[in-house]
Amino acid sequence: MGIGESAVLFEQRDYELALYSIDLAKKHNYPERLMQKLLTREVSCKQRIADGYSKGTVPKQRMGINVDTNPRIPFLAKGIGMSYDAKFGRGLVAEKDFNPGNVICDEPIELCALEPNLLLSSCNQCSAELVEMLIPCLTCPMVMFCSEKCRELNWQLYHRFECAVASKHFISSFVTVATHPRLFFYGLSQFGDDLQAMMDYCEAEVSPKHNPLEIDFANLNRLEVFKAYHSFKPASTPEMSNEQKFVASVHYLTYLQHPLVRSIISTDVQRRFFLRSIQDYINVSTSAAKSVNDLKGHNTTLITPIVSLCNHSCDPNATAIVHRGRTKLVLLRPVRQGEQIFSSCAPPWWDSDQKEEQVILNFKCQCVVCDRESDAGRQWRSMLKRPFPKHAIKNMDTLMAVENHVDTHVAARLNAFQQFFKRFAVLHPHAALGPCLERYCLLLNNCSYSEDEALLRARLQADFC
Known part of the structure; x- marks a missing residue:
């Protein structure tokens, strides 16, 4: 090695x-x-x-939260709240005005599931792709971790329930639903392996308006985080497909082969609760999980208490960047007080095939782009082909010149995009803006990735030089 x-x-x-x-x-x-x-x-x-x-150890552009933070949620901007409506369920809403380029969330990842092809190249706890730094589980050859901290936390939260049956578990898993058994064991761990206490809580009625933003993340209590996960409910709950029932049954049987699981889940009542919970958490995963594909199409699924509140739209006003065990939300255009914040779980309107998108989403999208029967949807589509003002075209040409010039510093490129989208927010949506939004999203991703690489080198220099 x-x-x-x-x-x-x-x-x-x-x-x-x-x-x-x-x-x-x-x-x-x-x-x-x-x-x-x-x-x-x-x-x-x-x-x-x-x-x-x-x-290099100094990032060319810092991509952490660049606005005031919530004192109880240090990774979330102050002025972000939770909304609830019948169409989208819970969502993130702006309680004050925000501008393009505002990084409003930088949330650590604690609950994820990796596609089998990623098991030896990504951290099984936080999903960080750090193939050069990974260390193995001490008792099974199936999973890797980016640090001893992640390995210890993963064991504490759920890997101790999977380790002895890990090979069976990963062979039988479909990554889109593999988070649901982990969600169960995450909860069991927070109840101190007291299954009866978990049953008493989970079988009681939970309000769909439960607000995870009320959790004091500055003094983390993971039991409260689990309760936030448990309260996730899809706006509509379709009947489980045969595939979902099959997957739930396979996981149920696989985990019950683990001696530790059998010692805790030992009665018929407890086993029924376990199976029912797995089925319920399939719906939680379907509605709350974010899926991220790498360049080879391999998938990571993650659930976080805050970013998972951010609903999908094919016309997002924010982009989610998942890298090195964290999820950032960066605003693409101005968001005014009272507006809901949306990111996209599939290619957005400027880069999408609608039929393909529905397959990626695995649910019927009700956003303004896809809701073709509503007045809002018709108005949105009519705006795409409006005349584009000459002064806006001139400014767009200047923007592209700044973006394409090889000597332009990355901070200047970001600022040019942000000023352009702030000035011409009234023109959104317009087909002419699509290429600019696409380039801006790519630049934000590149900046975030470059920052993480530089900070990692800085940390390693501090440790070893």
Whole structure:
């Protein structure tokens, strides 16, 4: 591991990651006969960093929350609340005006499910893709973690219930619904493995208007987080498909083969509750989970107490960026007080095939783009082909010139987009704005990814140099 991986990382100029790899090798019985070569490479990495050959530890653009934060929810902007209506159910709403480029949420991920193809390249706890830094579960070969902290938390929350049957579990899983058994065991852990206490809570009526924003995340109580997860209810609850019933049954039978699970879920009443909970949490996953595909089409599904409140629209006013174990919400255009905040779970209107989109969403979209029978939907579509003002065309040409110039600093590019969308918000929606929105979303993603890479290098330098 140390010689081979660190050699590759050294040649790639990833000196900080090479040092991390070397440190892992030294801690895990690396052969003494090869140790000198490893130590020589360690010295070389530190020297290259000292000589200024690192890829950089200072982000070109910071992508953390850039507005005042909620004192009880440090990863959420102050002035974001929860709304409720019959059409969308719960949602995030602006309680004051916000501008394009405002990062209103930067939420850590604690509940996710990975497609089998990602099990050895992503963290099983937070979903971070850190293949160079992953460490394995101590008792099974099926899952990896980006840190000892994630490994310990994952074991505490739910992997201790999966570990002995992990191979069966992942073979039988469909990633779109694999979060639901984990949601059950997340809850069981928070009730101290007291199944009766969990049953008493879950079998009582829970208000669909339960507000996760009332949780004090500054003093985290994961039992309250589970109650927020449990309260997620789809606006409409369709009858379970045969596939969903089959998946629920497979997970039910698989988990009951685990000795720890059998010792806790031992009576007929408890087993019925377990099966019923798995079925209920399929609906929770369907309505609240966010799915993220990598460049190869491999899928990660995640549920978070706050970002999961953000409803889908094919005309989003925010974009969700999932990377390195966190989910950010960044506003694309002005959001006025009282407006609901939407992100898109599928290609938005400027980059979508509506038939394909319905398959991706796995539900009937009721947003203003797809609701063709409503007055709002007809008005939205009529606005796409309005005459586009000449002064707006001129400003758009200037924007694209700034964006395309190789010497333009990333901060200037972001500012150009934000000022353009703020100035011409009244023209939204318009077909001419689609390419600009697409480029802006791509730039935001690239900035977030670059920031994470730089901060990781900074952390590793602090640890090893």
